[in-house]
Structure formats: structure tokens, C-alpha cells
Amino acid sequence: MYDVAIIGAGPGGIYSAYEMIKHDPSLSIAIFETGNPLEKRKSPIDGDKIKTCIHCDPCSIMNGFGGAGAFSDGKYNITNEFGGNLYEYIGPEKAIELMEYVDQINCAHGGSKTKLYVNNDRKIAKKCLQNNLHLLKANVRHLGTDVNYIVLKNLFEELKNDVHFFFRTHIDQVTIDKEDYVLRSGQETFRAKRCIISTGRSGSKWMESVCAGLGIRTRSNRVDIGVRVELNADTFSELTDSLYESKIVYQSKKYQDRVRTFCMNPHGVVVNENTNGIVTVNGHSYDDPEKYTENTNFALLVSNRFTEPFHQSNQYGESIARLSNMLGGGVIVQRFGDLIRGQRSTINRINNGFVRPTLKATPGDLSLVIPKRQMDDIIEMIYALDRVCPSTASDDTLLYGVEVKFYNMQVEVDNNLETVHKGLYVIGDCSGVTHSLSHASASGVYVARKILAE
Numbered sequence: 500m501y502d503v504a505i506i507g508a509g510p511g512g513i514y515s516a517y518e519m520i521k522h523d524p525s526l527s528i529a530i531f532e533t534g535n536p537l538e539k540r541k542s543p544i545d546g547d548k549i550k551t552c553i554h555c556d557p558c559s560i561m562n563g564f565g566g567a568g569a570f571s572d573g574k575y576n577i578t579n580e581f582g583g584n585l586y587e588y589i590g591p592e593k594a595i596e597l598m599e600y601v602d603q604i605n606c607a608h609g610g611s612k613t614k615l616y617v618n619n620d621r622k623i624a625k626k627c628l629q630n631n632l633h634l635l636k637a638n639v640r641h642l643g644t645d646v647n648y649i650v651l652k653n654l655f656e657e658l659k660n661d662v663h664f665f666f667r668t669h670i671d672q673v674t675i676d677k678e679d680y681v682l683r684s685g686q687e688t689f690r691a692k693r694c695i696i697s698t699g700r701s702g703s704k705w706m707e708s709v710c711a712g713l714g715i716r717t718r719s720n721r722v723d724i725g726v727r728v729e730l731n732a733d734t735f736s737e738l739t740d741s742l743y744e745s746k747i748v749y750q751s752k753k754y755q756d757r758v759r760t761f762c763m764n765p766h767g768v769v770v771n772e773n774t775n776g777i778v779t780v781n782g783h784s785y786d787d788p789e790k791y792t793e794n795t796n797f798a799l800l801v802s803n804r805f806t807e808p809f810h811q812s813n814q815y816g817e818s819i820a821r822l823s824n825m826l827g828g829g830v831i832v833q834r835f836g837d838l839i840r841g842q843r844s845t846i847n848r849i850n851n852g853f854v855r856p857t858l859k860a861t862p863g864d865l866s867l868v869i870p871k872r873q874m875d876d877i878i879e880m881i882y883a884l885d886r887v888c889p890s891t892a893s894d895d896t897l898l899y900g901v902e903v904k905f906y907n908m909q910v911e912v913d914n915n916l917e918t919v920h921k922g923l924y925v926i927g928d929c930s931g932v933t934h935s936l937s938h939a940s941a942s943g944v945y946v947a948r949k950i951l952a953e
């Protein structure tokens with residue numbers, strides 16, 4: 500029997516435990532996590548011997564201490580403009596205050612020497628605007644994959660004596676017995692007075708079943724589909740030198756769709772990502788200059804929102820990603836010039852280009868995978884970016900597909916992030932309220948304070 504049971508050791512779960520234990524060490528808190536402790540998380544995908552997902556259980560990329568963000572670029576965006584809509588629940592000032600508080604914790608645990616970028620360069624914003632591109636404002640703490648790991652390691656060291664960690668413990672079911680929450684994992688049963696669910700994107704299907712079982716309402720209508728763009732770092736240096744990560748939004752002329760840049764990695768690498776067994780693409784970069792590559796990568800994503808009667812937005816995204824896996828055995832890479840000329844890329848065409856790919860992907864034809872509407876949107880935005888950063892639309896620019904940003908269904912929670920059941924909170928990405936490290940972490944702190952106040 501615990502005072503608080505937390506399901507999921509991602510940022511949401513970690514920061515809620517941290518905040519509670521710091522202010523009330525007498526609380527008995529347990530964290531249940533499907534994956535491994537941080538040091539045991541190792542994905543076999545090396546892009547060489549093992550190129551595609553071999554369906555490890557648990558998946559070390561998505562599961563384990565640190566959650567989906569453990570090997571991420573560690574970009575903590577302090578903003579209400581993207582990364583979730585936590586501010587709609589708790590208010591914009593509170594959301595920013597909590598994100599700044601999380602930043603202080605990260606700095607106190609190994610991140611203090613990393614850079615905080617302030618994205619408010621008016622000259623660049625004006626240049627973007629003149630080309631129909633909208634630069635979003637944000638402060639970005641870039642921990643980098645290496646420092647992010649150190650911060651997580653230090654947080655674990657601080658928590659491990661006061662919080663009961665149960666690794667490789669997948670919670671199968673959550674039920675309510677009188678006023679307690681009962682968590683089942685295989686043959687084992689745990690009870691708690693309060694329960695915080697923070698199972699992230701990888702726990703989205705599981706979350707659906709929990710909501711169905713407990714009569715919690717949900718809705719789902721969005722998925723973002725696109726490609727990861729990789730080009731010479733000099734092409735984008737005007738943006739990345741002063742902003743590090745620029746979030747730029749474009750409204751396509753043809754369809755009036757929103758296309759945006761996402762997860763920009765100066766001097767970074769393109770990587771595989773595994774979501775529910777489907778290999779998609781992502782990117783990251785390192786804080787250590789010795790690990791810099793000559794390329795910059797970022798995603799271009801088209802937002803797709805569906806209306807009645809369609810509810811399966813994530814399945815739509817998965818089907819498109821599956822197509823690329825079917826044709827390419829994983830991620831497909833194509834030169835922008837090949838795409839425009841209507842021809843597939845081949846190993847020779849890629850090797851003859853001037854941009855050296857940082858991910859071993861299968862050269863192919865993305866127009867066979869990505870629907871015309873999204874492809875047209877992406878091409879339009881590449882030409883718009885070319886006017887801000889000339890040579891973005893060069894023949895050699897590489898496009899990797901498919902990058903999909905799945906959104907969890909929105910779980911019905913109130914302004915305390917509490918469900919209809921008293922003491923049952925749903926936070927982080929599995930709630931649909933957040934989709935970033937900083938928002939997920941802030942939601943954890945917020946709920947911890949609510950519980951402490953009670």
C-alpha cells in the first residue's frame with residue numbers, strides 16, 4: 500500500500516516523484532516502469548548490422564527510466580506556443596513558471612553548463628514573415644543527448660533511496676477498490692491511495708483500455724506526417740547560430756494546411772525511431788562539439804486533423820509509416836532533386852550528392868509513400884525556406900521518411916489534471932495535454948503540488 504503510485508518513469512513520472520519527495524519525504528511513493536533502469540537501456544538497432552526494429556520487449560528507445568526522452572536531444576522548450584496545451588488547463592503564467600522550475604532542477608543536476616537559447620531574433624522573424632513563414636517564440640535549454648543522460652542519472656541517484664522503483668513491471672490493469680487504486684502486474688497486486696498515470700506515447704494504446712475500463716472519456720483527431728530534412732549545416736547556420744532551434748510555421752497556398760519545422764538538430768544525426776513496431780525517423784544532436792556532424796536536420800510536418808466520422812488519426816499515420824517500412828524495409832531516403840524530377844534515389848545518386856547521409860536508410864521514392872497532399876505541402880515549404888536559407892531546395896538536400904508525430908488521445912481531465920475519479924491523475928504525453936519534455940515534466944510538478952497541498 501502506497502500513498503502515491505506513479506505509472507511510468509518518463510519525465511512526467513520522474514518530476515512528480517521528485518517534487519513530492521523533496522517536500523514531504525514521509526510519503527511512500529512507488530514508480531512502476533515497463534522498461535529497464537537507465538544503464539540497462541540499449542537498443543540493438545545500430546543502422547549497420549541491425550537496421551530495423553527486431554521488436555525487443557521492452558523497447559529500450561521508448562521504455563525505461565527517463566521515458567521516451569532518455570536518448571533524445573534533451574531540448575527543453577520553455578514556451579506555451581508549442582509542445583502541448585498545458586497552459587489551457589493551468590494557465591499560461593503557471594505553465595511557464597513550472598517549465599522554468601524544471602529547468603532549474605535540470606541545471607542543478609548536471610545541466611548548468613548547457614546553453615539557454617532565447618528565440619526572439621526580430622531580424623530573422625521579419626525575414627521569415629516576408630516569406631510567409633512564422634517564427635514561434637521560445638526559450639530553449641539544449642541539454643544534448645549526453646548531458647540529458649547525466650541529468651537523468653543524477654536524478655535517479657537522488658530518488659532511488661526514497662522512492663520504490665519497480666523496473667520491468669508493466670502495469671496491466673488499474674481498477675478501483677473502495678477508495679484505493681489497485682494496480683495489477685502479472686500475478687502481483689499493488690494498492691495506492693492516489694495514482695498518477697504518466698505512460699507517455701508508448702502507453703497510448705494501454706491508456707485507451709484504462710480509460711475504457713474506468714469510464715473516462717477520450718477523444719482523438721490529430722496526427723502529423725512528414726519527412727526529416729538533412730542538409731549542410733552551413734545552409735541553415737543563419738538560423739541555428741542565433742536560435743539553435745527555430746520553430747517555423749507555414750500555411751500552404753494550395754491546401755491551406757499548416758506545415759511546421761520540428762526538432763531541429765544543428766550538426767546532428769538522423770536516427771530511427773520505433774513506435775509500436777513501426778520504424779519511423781527522428782533526429783538528435785550532441786552538446787559535445789567533438790560529436791558534431793557537418794549536417795543539420797529537422798522535420799517538416801503537416802498537421803492532419805480529422806472530423807466526423809473518422810476517429811483513428813494515429814492508425815492513419817501508422818498506415819503511411821508502414822508503407823515506407825514495406826517498400827524500404829525501414830526508413831526511405833530521397834534527394835530533393837530526385838523527388839522533384841519524379842525519380843527514385845539510388846545508392847549512386849546519393850553517393851554522388853554533396854550531402855552525406857548520417858543515417859543508413861534505403862534510397863527510394865517518397866512520393867510512393869506520402870500522400871500527394873502532404874507531399875505538396877512539404878515541397879511548398881521547402882521552397883519557402885529556400886528564400887530564407889538559400890540552397891535549402893538544392894538537389895542534394897536529403898529527405899527521410901516517414902516522420903510521424905502521433906498524438907495521444909485527449910483524456911478528459913479537469914484543471915487539476917485529475918480524472919472523474921478522485922485521486923486519479925493523468926499527466927504527460929499519455930493525457931494528450933502535453934507532447935514535449937518540458938510540458939510533461941511541468942505537468943508532473945503541478946500534480947505533485949496538488950497532492951502535497953491535499
Ligand SMILES: Cc1cc2nc3c(=O)[nH]c(=O)nc-3n(C[C@H](O)[C@H](O)[C@H](O)COP(=O)(O)OP(=O)(O)OC[C@H]3O[C@@H](n4cnc5c(N)ncnc54)[C@H](O)[C@@H]3O)c2cc1C
Binds near residue numbers: 762
Ligand atoms: C527520439 C525522441 C526524441 C525526442 N526529443 C525531444 C526533445 O528534444 N524535446 C522534447 O521536448 N521532446 C522530445 N521528445 C518527446 C519527449 O520525449 C516526450 O514528450 C516526453 O518523454 C514525454 O514524457 P512522459 O513522461 O509523458 O512519457 P514518456 O517519456 O513516454 O514515459 C512514459 C514511460 O511509461 C512507461 N510505461 C508505459 N506504459 C506503461 C505501463 N502500462 N506500465 C508501466 N510503465 C509503462 C514507458 O515504458 C515509459 O518509460 C522526443 C521523443 C523521442 C522518442
